Amino acid sequence: MQPCASFLLAQLNPVWFADWAYARLTSHQPSSVRRELMVVQAALTHGRKVLKFPLEDKLLEAAFSVIPTAHGRERRLSADEEQRLLTAADQYGGDIPSIIRLALETGMRRGEIIPLRWGDVDFTEKTITLRAGKTKNSDARIVPLTQAAEELLRGLHHESPPNARVFPEITKPDSATRAFTRLCERAGITNLRFHDLRHEAASRVAPYASMASLQKIFGWKSPSMVWRYNNPSAAELLKIRRDAERSRLAETRVAHQEERV
Structure with a gap:
């Protein structure tokens, strides 16, 4: 050609x-x-x-x-695996335990977490601002903090200047990946990637947020990405179905009562 x-x-x-x-x-x-x-x-x-x-x-x-569509991963982190992973991370020490916890709480990518500076963290608004050019699609994004994420970051802050790194010990995304791989080996966890933490975070919040909100929070360009990253477990699907059925039956009872009146 x-x-x-x-x-x-x-x-x-x-x-x-x-x-x-x-x-x-x-x-x-x-x-x-x-x-x-x-x-x-x-x-x-x-x-x-x-x-x-x-x-x-x-x-x-x-x-x-013309590129074949890849089958999205559906790897979820079980409660037992999460406990073993975090225990291994705490024993490992350094920045990696906080990096993993922040990934699980926010769904941020490793390339978004590692370069974070304290000037990107707003404790008043309880958000992280990812600047244009610093995300995968180069668009700026506001990441809302869960209470656990806020407490984690407050515990690390120590009046650090705005230009200081949040995680000064790990400066390259690949270093986080290597550490994560070692932790999985120590914890006896197989077939788990750092990026799977983003899937896990999305799947946890998906039942309680609209598709538009999920796109904003996680920085996805299209609704199809929401479906790709939202991987509800069988138990979560059952809960959603049962909750929907309870709501339907409650509405039916109210309608019958109104008819009698």
Whole structure:
């Protein structure tokens, strides 16, 4: 194929990118091709919005559409696993116990937690502000703090200046991942990734929040991501169904009483 760099900007077109994606899929995993396209998408977006280049805004739509949809993970953290993980983390010490707890309470990604500075934490509003360019999709986001998350951060604060790191001992996301892997091994937990903590956080709050609220809290662009990350357990589904049935029966009883009156 003719290299993309050989085209003028005005010659870039969706067909070329779709053909490139097809060819790339013959030798690379769909997830790898998707990540490469996301890099290109970021460059094109910068060129269009910041540099004001005359670029179409849907140049990569066809390319993304040819990538097979990955089956989302449905790994949930059981209560026993959570206890063992946190016990192992507390024994490990350092910043990692707080990083794991904050991930479970907020659903923030490791790349959003590690660079946090105290100026991003607002104890008055009880929120964390993730600045534009600091999230996966580069959009700014306000993260509301649970009571446990607020107490955790207050315990770490110690009048730290705004530009100080919240977690000074771990400065790279990969370091958090390696520590997390070691903790899982020590705790006897298999097939658990740091990113699964985000799934767990989303699944815990999903039964009590609207889809629009979930998108805002977790920073998802589309409703489909809500379904991908919300993985209710069988017990949670049963509770939702039973609660709905109780509400329906209560409304029916009230309606019958009103008819008698």
